[in-house]
Amino acid sequence: MSACETLLEIRGMELRYGAAIAVRDISLRVARGQLVAVIGNNGAGKSSMVKGATGLVRPSAGKVLFRGEDTTALPAHSKAKRGLVMVPEGRRLFPDQTVEDNLILGAYVHGGLKHEKARASFDRVLALFPRLKERLRQQAGSMSGGEQQMLAIARGLMAGPELLIIDELSLGLAPRIVTQLIEVLAQLNREGLTIVLVEQLAAHALSIADHAYVVDNGAIGLSGPSAEIAANPQVMDAFLGKKAVAP
Numbered sequence: 001m002s003a004c005e006t007l008l009e010i011r012g013m014e015l016r017y018g019a020a021i022a023v024r025d026i027s028l029r030v031a032r033g034q035l036v037a038v039i040g041n042n043g044a045g046k047s048s049m050v051k052g053a054t055g056l057v058r059p060s061a062g063k064v065l066f067r068g069e070d071t072t073a074l075p076a077h078s079k080a081k082r083g084l085v086m087v088p089e090g091r092r093l094f095p096d097q098t099v100e101d102n103l104i105l106g107a108y109v110h111g112g113l114k115h116e117k118a119r120a121s122f123d124r125v126l127a128l129f130p131r132l133k134e135r136l137r138q139q140a141g142s143m144s145g146g147e148q149q150m151l152a153i154a155r156g157l158m159a160g161p162e163l164l165i166i167d168e169l170s171l172g173l174a175p176r177i178v179t180q181l182i183e184v185l186a187q188l189n190r191e192g193l194t195i196v197l198v199e200q201l202a203a204h205a206l207s208i209a210d211h212a213y214v215v216d217n218g219a220i221g222l223s224g225p226s227a228e229i230a231a232n233p234q235v236m237d238a239f240l241g242k243k244a245v246a247p
């Protein structure tokens with residue numbers, strides 16, 4: 001495996017909801033081992049791009065390659081099985097089910113906890129998030145927002161991702177919790193997990209990312225090393241308004 005192996009490549013993606021175009025033309029590349037930030041204003045098309053990449057919505061044009069394979073037409077569960085996993089915006093947990101059941105559902109694409117690998121993942125995510133270990137029997141919907149986001153990430157990890165795409169990590173969370181979660185993601189990335197972090201709160205994502213893409217009106221407005229993007233005044237003014245202030 002070469003150091004710069006491309007894990008995910010999106011080529012010229014267009015995605016429509018009926019007549020409305022949410023993604024006009026997005027191309028991006030994520031190499032194995034990278035942590036990539038995707039930032040941009042409300043309604044820029046970030047979540048739509050993620051849905052197109054992971055197979056929740058079929059793009060109307062363009063290609064999604066995962067590990068070199070054309071996966072454009074594959075449904076989300078087939079992509080998850082190949083290692084392309086997402087933590088959706090708003091978490092989408094099963095609120096009436098326990099923490100443990102939500103985690104087991106995360107391993108569903110691999111047949112649940114039967115697999116030795118899934119049992120190892122279970123132990124690993126509980127070590128990563130001790131709070132969840134204390135709350136295994138608690139209903140997911142009764143937990144705090146931060147705990148629910150931990151569970152959403154942990155559930156994603158249970159699917160055994162090679163690439164984990166996290167859509168709006170910080171949504172509705174206190175800055176202190178966001179900082180903790182960002183540190184967990186940085187740790188996972190150091191351990192080898194490739195991560196795409198989609199965030200409106202640009203400063204947080206840029207602080208740990210290698211590379212960044214700015215989505216503007218359904219297309220990539222700018223891209224480059226995250227330090228360069230963070231220092232670009234155009235990013236602050238044109239794309240992010242006041243949201244780009246440092247954490």
Ligand SMILES: Nc1ncnc2c1ncn2[C@@H]1O[C@H](COP(=O)(O)OP(=O)(O)OP(=O)(O)O)[C@@H](O)[C@H]1O
Pocket residue numbers: 017020021022040041042043044045046047048049089168200
């Ligand atoms: N299911 C849908 N049906 C119709 N239009 C949609 C649908 N989902 C999103 N859109 C539209 O597509 C555009 C892009 O939305 P999207 O959710 O991808 O943006 P976003 O960058 O993720 O925004 P945010 O930062 O608020 O999460 C918006 O104009 C939105 O109204």
Ligand SMILES: [Mg+2]
Pocket residue numbers: 046047048089167168
């Ligand atoms: Mg979104």
